[in-house]
Amino acid sequence: MQQANLEGIFEEFLNKESVFLNKDSLSIRYTPENIPHRDVQISGVAKVLASCLRLERPSNLFIYGKTGTGKTLVVQKVCHQLEATALKKEVPLKIIYVNCKMRRVADTEYRLVAQLAREVGHEVPATGLPTDEVYKTFFNSIDDKKQIIIIVLDEIDWLVKKSGDEVLYNLTRVNQELKNAQVCIVGISNDVTFMEDVDPRVKSSLGEEELVFPPYDALQIKDILAERSKIAFVEGAVDEVVISKCAAYAARDHGDARRALDLLRVASELADRDGVGNIAEEHVDLAEDKIERDNIFEIVKHLPTQSQIVLYAGLVLDDTDKQPFFTGDLFNIYNELCDRIGLKILTQRRISDLIGELDMLGLFTAKVISKGRYGRTREVRMGINGGTVGKVKELLESQLGF
DNA sequence: CGAGATTCATGTGAAGTATACCTTTAGGCTTAA
DNA sequence: AAGCCTAAAGGTATACTTCACATGAATCTCGTA
Helix, strand or coil, X not given: CHHHHHHHXXXXXXXXXXXXXXXXXXXXXXXXXXXXXXXXXXXXXXXXXXXXXXXXXXXXXXXXXXXXXXXXXXXXHHHHHHHHHHHHCCCCEEXXXXXXCCCCXXXXXXXXXXXXXXXXXXXXXXXXXXXXXXXXXXXXXXXXXXXXXXXXXXXXXXHHHHHCCHHHHHHHCHHHHCCCCEEEEEEEECXXXXXXXXXXXXXXXXXXXXXXXXXXXXXXXXXXXXHHHHHHECCCCCCHHHHHHHHHHHHHCCCCHHHHHHHHHHHHHHHHHHCCCCCCHHHHHHHHHXXXXXXXXXXXXXXXXXXHHHHHHHHHHHHHCCCCEEXXXXXXXXXXXXXXXXXXXXXXXXXXXXXXXXXXXXXXXXXEEECHHHCXXXXXXXXXXXXXXXXHHHHHHHHHCC
């Protein structure tokens, strides 16, 4: 009986007409042929980096703009082209791309440099070595021949927020130590104000050239979506109205094209699953919830256990009544929870830091306030909205074993 | 009544500790001449 | 004697703890109008 059912599902799936031609083109990893409305930025980046084709070190470049304004995409695009040209002209050029936000990959000085070393083919242990040693490993392996290295540090603001700007200082100085190779650094930041509280030496050196990516407006996002959907969907699967809606939603908060693409992709997946031949407006609404949920799930799932418990404690408090709550309240609940599942209780000092981290991830919204006579504390609210809370709670319960 | 002192709960920085892992080194064992 | 293996010694990064001091506005205190 069940077997037959399964078979039925598969059969149906195969017979069903899919809305997709090439679903990949909606994914964030996809690099499209041309990037609409970013000509200025593309040529800006290209002009700066082009000098490496003459074996001259390009100026360091610092790029900032909000999420989903195409920073990463543009840089990657230019880099690909550059690599291709360099290959043709036999210019020794290497481009290293590192995303600093990756947990446990590049979020400390040591780990970043270790990652760089790995990118040039030197396995480096996760701990144990002096940081200088790792620097040396990296330098030596790039300095063995004349070449230009372009290091792209994406989400560089994270790295600095977590472990200070010393890394950047060291990296911007590397050229003095290298005999053959030359290094150019491209920093990409979502935080527009990030440069303000950075060592002025780093600032002047990293910001030799600066480029701002303004947010897209609704019309531009529409263009982008239209372009991609030509590749992604079969004829007539997606309606003008749907695209407008996605664009409008995304433009509503700071012109985030990535969000628009996500909306369209998820909406179309939902439509596909429903087995209807085209995407309807309500699919977009459903998609909006789902994306928010999925993003949060992804973050929560990979949180260290202790942070998960702190988050769960927040959810418990959120459930009762108080919304904002304070560090002390949270710590009490946290204690009970740890007791319940027999986990080691960390100090309040540490929890305070963990709350800070959850705040950075957007799961909490925490603000240090003074309650006058009644002390100073963090005022914490949940950064997760209504419908998702329950699901996150379920997820945590199953992961933590409540 | 208002200026200044007090107070509370916790933020925050610095230094210390435990753990896991790394390299170096010295000693011991094996092996081959 | 040379080569190889092993275990101890000495070192590091990271996550966490301990200690001590900093914060900042509501509240208290006390001098003054």
